[in-house]
Amino acid sequence: MRIAMLDDEPREIESIQRAMAISGHECHGYANGKSLLRGLRAQRYDLLVLGWRPPDLEGIKMVRRLRERFGNRLPLLLTAGPEHRARLTTALLAGADDFMVKPLGSAELQARVHALLRRAYPTRFERELVYGPYHFSPLTGTIRLHGEPVRLKQREYELALLLFRNIGRLLPRAYLMLNVWGQELEAGSRSLDTHVSRLRARLDLRPGNGMILASVYGLGYRLEYIAGDDAESPYPTAKAAE
Numbered sequence: 001m002r003i004a005m006l007d008d009e010p011r012e013i014e015s016i017q018r019a020m021a022i023s024g025h026e027c028h029g030y031a032n033g034k035s036l037l038r039g040l041r042a043q044r045y046d047l048l049v050l051g052w053r054p055p056d057l058e059g060i061k062m063v064r065r066l067r068e069r070f071g072n073r074l075p076l077l078l079t080a081g082p083e084h085r086a087r088l089t090t091a092l093l094a095g096a097d098d099f100m101v102k103p104l105g106s107a108e109l110q111a112r113v114h115a116l117l118r119r120a121y122p123t124r125f126e127r128e129l130v131y132g133p134y135h136f137s138p139l140t141g142t143i144r145l146h147g148e149p150v151r152l153k154q155r156e157y158e159l160a161l162l163l164f165r166n167i168g169r170l171l172p173r174a175y176l177m178l179n180v181w182g183q184e185l186e187a188g189s190r191s192l193d194t195h196v197s198r199l200r201a202r203l204d205l206r207p208g209n210g211m212i213l214a215s216v217y218g219l220g221y222r223l224e225y226i227a228g229d230d231a232e233s234p235y236p237t238a239k240a241a242e
Helices: 010-022 033-042 059-070 082-094 106-120 154-164 173-181 191-202
Strands: 002-006 026-030 047-051 076-080 098-101 128-131 134-137 142-145 148-150 170-172 211-216 220-225 237-239
Touching: 002 010, 002 033, 010 026, 010 106, 026 033, 033 059, 047 059, 047 106, 059 076, 059 082, 076 082, 076 106, 082 098, 098 106, 128 154, 134 154, 142 154, 154 173, 154 191, 154 220, 170 173, 173 191, 173 220, 191 211
Parallel strands: 002 026, 002 047, 047 076, 076 098
Antiparallel strands: 128 134, 128 237, 134 142, 142 148, 170 220, 211 220
């Protein structure tokens, strides 16, 4: 999953990035609050790790600003030196979801991040979702078709999972953009159409596999089940993570 972190200490950023990489997460570091806010507007992240004293705005104020701008959808882990331990309650009341005192232990950091992500995105931590011949692994963000792995980028995987979770439903273009890219659909943008075209090809969405991805002109897209002698039922079965 994608994690953004803000800290004015390069070594701290590198240490957290290493710990997150071991857990299979992609971690992007920012050195000041302005660059973080620009990054949050331009990209989609699943969790924030926020140092107490970014150079341009103190931690508590930054937490409040982030909550004002982005709401509560992003889990937020605040880190600080031991001199700030007494302000734990203030940090949590300001909107932080958890608080860690430096120096950060890799194992504890990994465990806390995992707990925050699991709480915020429970469906992503299901072990496997099965839609006919399509097997989704939300934990690793991968898909297998007839047992063979399909190479997808993160956005493509998120778009595919959203469509498969809504088989038979017309999903408006604006809805897809907001839920996958985290932003409104820009006039004239072809990004969504490009991703849909790639999904059709890479997932081999055709009647022989029991699925087609239909375009409804001017409205959006609908993933449709096509019954056939060789087609497996696409209606999901799920195995929960332990």
